Amino acid sequence: MFCSPAILGLLAFTLYPALASLYYSFCNYPMLKPPVWVGTANYRTLFHDPVFYKSLSNTAYYAVFATPLGMIVAFLLALLLNQKVKGLAVFRTMFFVPSIVPMVAGSVLWLWLLNPQYGLINTLLRSVGFPEPGWMADPAWAKPALIVMSAWGIGGWMLVYLAGLQDVPRDLYEAAEIDGANLLQRARHITIPFMSPHLFFTLVMGFIGAAQYFTQAYVMTNGMGGPVDSTKFFSLYLFQNAFQYWKMGYACAMAWILFIVILLFTLLLFKTSARYVYYGGER
């Protein structure tokens, strides 16, 4: 009886829509008319759709750069904060607060910071004589712009790492120091292994998040994914198909491909994780 909301919710908001979605993915479904079975036509069209491949490669680009960059920045911040610094709370707040800024507000802010002519970032670059990228106005720089922006909102991962660092046994460092291990060796042989579950967790979350990256790209390009499709990420193209072109069947086919990609990727990461993730005494 207590679980009835979950069972109802599961049926109404997940199971039924998931099955319907699978069915629609084999249909021509322009929303206003009822769905018509077309077999694998949607999938066949997808595999010949250049924009589909573009959106896949954009998403892969974002995932491959944004996730490791975020992990490195967050790890560096956590390491710095773990040095028993004075004013820890102040610094921690400074690094964390950007991550809770509403995504739309953050996107609007960064669009202004990245403005090629008047933005703060190019102003700073100009004053030290560096070249000034066009950022969101330049197809070559739009994705790097979004990746830089993503590193600003990495505070949550920093907290995850910080909590993990506090669990690394102190005496190991002392023992290593006595044995003459330098800073890098200690990081390589103590910190990284002990932190590997946290790093692994953020890696998985980062990839899943990147696969569904949508809001910032939508807001900053007014829903277009421009310039020249350079920020047309998978989820953005999916949304366009569903709610701008009203090709629901096509969008559902994309959604199932997305699900399968995420599933395979997560499985792959978990299968290989035994090799590089160290779970203390648990396993």
Added chain:
Amino acid sequence: MAASVNAGMPAGSRARLRKRALRGATYAALVILGTAFTLPFFWLLSTSFKPADRIQHWPPDIIPMRQVTTNIDGEIRRVYSVKRPAGARAVPAVTIIKRLPGNRAVVYPAGRGFTVRPATVNADDLEPVVKPGITWSNYTRGLVFIPFFRQLRNTLIISVVSVLGTLISCSLVAYGLSRIEWRGRNTLFLVLLSVMMLPYQVVMAPLFAVFVKLGWVDTFLPLTVPTFFGNVFFIFLLRQFFMTIPRDLSEAAKLDGCSEFDIYRRVILPLAKPALAMVGLWTFMGAWNDFLGPLIYLVDEANYTLSLGLAMFLGQYGSEYGMLMAVSTVVTIPIIVLFFFTQRTFIQGITLTGIKG
């Protein structure tokens, strides 16, 4: 202590020196990175308080500036200075009386003492005279431009109802999954867990079709009603928390004649306050920040949430940076205030899910 570094120095003292250098480097890095992370906020606020004519000015004003004005015969006039070749006599501040064709302007001294006669100068040589000062017009105009208070109300309604729905449904389900034994319990739990993997995009289109049939599009219902049917992630979190509450408490309550619902309400919920606070906080933040949901379901501007309203405002008036920054500021501030009041819940929540997730 102040000995120079040399080979004859005792090892302990050298290590101490190195440690001190490392500490210095740590603080330097923290200050540099802290500045880099804070600068965008500073720029957000600074821009939001600048008048339109100073926002796209080169070099940019670091703190908000505004043009000096003067009152001449009851009329407020902007004050300029006239650029002159180096070494020339300084010219007092002037105001523009009349613009002439060919980029010329007739100017008049702005100060008192009408000893200098009106002069005609090249308009390019006029430079606004500015002083630090805050301009509120971005806020007063921006908050009217989008129906801000209406959208704030919408956002609050959706967020608060979502929090209520999530807290009620998730705690009930988590209770059923953790404190009561029944057949099929573990199966349901496993099914719920596997559902966590399903991306929203998969169910997005069919759900939309359902809500269209129900006539719920452009109402808050598609955004709030599902929260009353549980959220797998939060159910999972609460279940883990409920499992840690000793069984003896339930047994004792049962002996006192409590029903399962009494136990849930009087024993478990009060003990689970920290976990519930965390779930409530996150649901609130999620609803406040949500963009995709409102984008799909809300059509009329009067029904928009703040996030959607801000995005639409950006789409229409992308170059009104002053107003955009003002609206972004007021959308962000409630969340930051909320963070400062609930910091501990927040940080515990993230580290907890980070490890258990």
